[in-house]
Amino acid sequence: MTTTVWGLIIKWLIVFVLLKSNIFITSYGIYTISYYDDCHPENRPKIIVFFIREIDHTKHEGNKPRVLITGSLGQLGTGLASVMRKRYGVQNVFMSDIIKAPPNVAASGPYVFADILDFKRLQELIVTHSIDWIVHFSALLSAVGENNVPLAMRVNIEGLHNVLELSKQYKLKLFVPSTIGAFGPDSPRNPTPDLTIQRPRTIYGVSKVHAELMGEYYFHRFGMDFRSLRFPGVISADTNPGGGTTDYAVHIFHDALQTGDFTSFLRRDTRLPMMYIDDCLRSVVQFMEIPSNQLKQRTYNVTAMSFTPEELVAEVRKHVPHLKAKYEPDSRQKIADTWPEVFDDSNARADWGWKHEYDIKGLCDIMFEKLRPVYDTDSHPDNASSKDGKQKRTTA
Ligand SMILES: NC(=O)C1=CN([C@@H]2O[C@H](COP(=O)(O)OP(=O)(O)OC[C@H]3O[C@@H](n4cnc5c(N)ncnc54)[C@H](O)[C@@H]3O)[C@@H](O)[C@H]2O)C=CC1
Ligand SMILES: CC(=O)[C@H](N)C(=O)O
Incomplete structure (x- = not known):
């Protein structure tokens, strides 16, 4: 007999012994296979990997998850699609939104129209493309939400209900980001722990507390694999922010390079996590x-x-020494005054090894490294993006 046949016989003998000795009987039959099925192979216990290879029932290339990202044309979605496509394969990550994708995004991989309020359309996408995970990014952020509360309630709350129900129905893993905005003036602000009073004063914050609670309810009640991270203000060079209270921390880099004049819409001493x-x-x-x-x-x-x-x-003046700065707080100040100043993420660090790489110096270094060429090489300041698709500042 060939080595391959002997190998198979030995493998199945081991499987038989394991099953007989009850070691994996419960985890194999019902729980573990579906559970380990969508983990990255590196994270799977070795013996289970061996097991799955024998009876793998997914048709996806390399057993990678198929991911649908909603609201993927915002500040975070394009970057996440790119990271996930490198990891799980271009054809396994579907970007979606309600706006037309710019040419560089449209050419980068699957992009589909999906209004988060359209349950049937989402259902169709999940079934047609055999989706395993949803990353639910569609939302109206804090400042935009305060300017259109009815729309924020629809997108942030009704939209969430749709992805929750569909994730339950199709046994998907669901990621919904939350935010520092899920805390309010009654929460401890320095530091703000995971479990504490949450009484936010924006519709954005209220909708995110609702998302956290509903997701946790679906997890406990239906066993749905809901996961959420509360992000601080996110700072990016390739994409513009979508209308939040922390956006000033992106604007400053563009203003420093474009005009050398920066006006902060928050007071000079407003401390926020980033x-x-x-x-x-x-x-x-x-x-x-x-x-x-x-x-x-x-x-x-x-x-x-x-x-x-x-x-x-x-810190920015270390790169652009002539930068002039003014502080003219607007309605966003009232929001920032209720948010955490320092975020306590010790549980994420202890439980699953979360570790950041960029501090304020690293942040400024990388932002200037990425944005300088955009402003230096393109002499048309009105163009929203440079030739390589990097975004110039477009929001007020
Ligand atoms: N950017 C940040 O600093 C932070 C973001 N987050 C969360 O991360 C997620 C992504 O944030 P960003 O990319 O910054 O948001 P963004 O505002 O830049 O993008 C949101 C996207 O949702 C889309 N959208 C709006 N209505 C929709 C609808 N009816 N159906 C489908 N899509 C719709 C928009 O077209 C937009 O592309 C949001 O849930 C946000 O709350 C949380 C904390 C910080
Ligand atoms: C911190 C956030 O959730 C967002 N950037 C906002 O300011 O609304």
């Missing part, structure tokens, strides 16, 4: 791949740093 986008996207992928039974909570705080506008100006 994170560079690469850390944020890495946290999502790492968190989604952790075996469910290693998570002690379904919702975790994650952060990287905390700073005030004045501290950021000082």
Whole structure:
């Protein structure tokens, strides 16, 4: 007999012995296979990997998850799609939104129209493309939400109900980001732990507390694999922010390079937690791949740093010494005054190894490294993006 046949016989003998000795009987038959099925192969226990290879029932290339990202044309979605496509395969990650994709995004992999309020359309996408995970990014952020509360209630609350129900129905893993905005003036602000009073004063914050609670309810009641990370303000160079209270920390880099004049819409001493986008996207992928039974909570705080506008100006001046800064607080100040100043993410660090890479200095270095060429090489300041698709500042 050939070595392959002997190998198979030995493998199945081991399987037989394991089954006989009850070691994996319960986890194999019902729970573990579906559970380990969508983890990255590296994270699977060796013996289970061996097991799955023999009876793998998925048709996906390399047993990678098929992911649908909603609201993927916002600040976070394009970057996450790119990270996940490298990891899970281009054809396994579906970007979706209600707006037309720019040419560089449309050419980068599957992109589909999906209004989060259209249950049937989402259902069709999940079935047609055999989706395993949903990353639910569609939302109206804090400042935009306050300007259109009825729409924020529809998108942030009704939209969530749709993805929850569909994730339950099709046994999907569901990631819904939460935010520092899920806390309010009654929460301890420095530091703000995972479990504490949450009485936010924005519709955005209320909708995110609702998402956390509904997701946890679906997990306990229906066994749905719901996961959420509370992000601080996310800072990115390749994409513009979508209308939040932390957006000033992105605007400053563009203003420093474009005009040398920066006006902060928050007071100089307003301290808020922040994170560079690469850390944020890495946290999502790492968190989604952790075996469910290693998570002690379904919702975790994650952060990287905390700073005030004045501290950021000082750091930016190391790159653009002539930068002029003014502070003219607007309605967003009232929101920021109720949010955490310093985020306690010690549970994420202890339970699943969360670790940030960028501090304020690293953040400024990478932002200027990425944005300088955009402003230096393109002499048309009105163009929203440079030739390589990097975004210039477009929001007020
Ligand atoms: N960017 C940040 O600093 C933070 C973001 N988050 C959360 O991360 C997620 C993604 O955030 P961003 O990318 O910054 O948001 P964004 O505002 O940049 O993008 C949101 C996307 O949702 C889409 N959208 C709006 N209505 C929709 C509908 N009816 N159906 C489908 N899509 C719709 C928009 O077209 C947009 O592309 C959001 O849930 C947000 O709450 C949480 C904390 C911080
Ligand atoms: C921190 C957030 O959730 C967002 N950037 C916002 O400011 O609304």
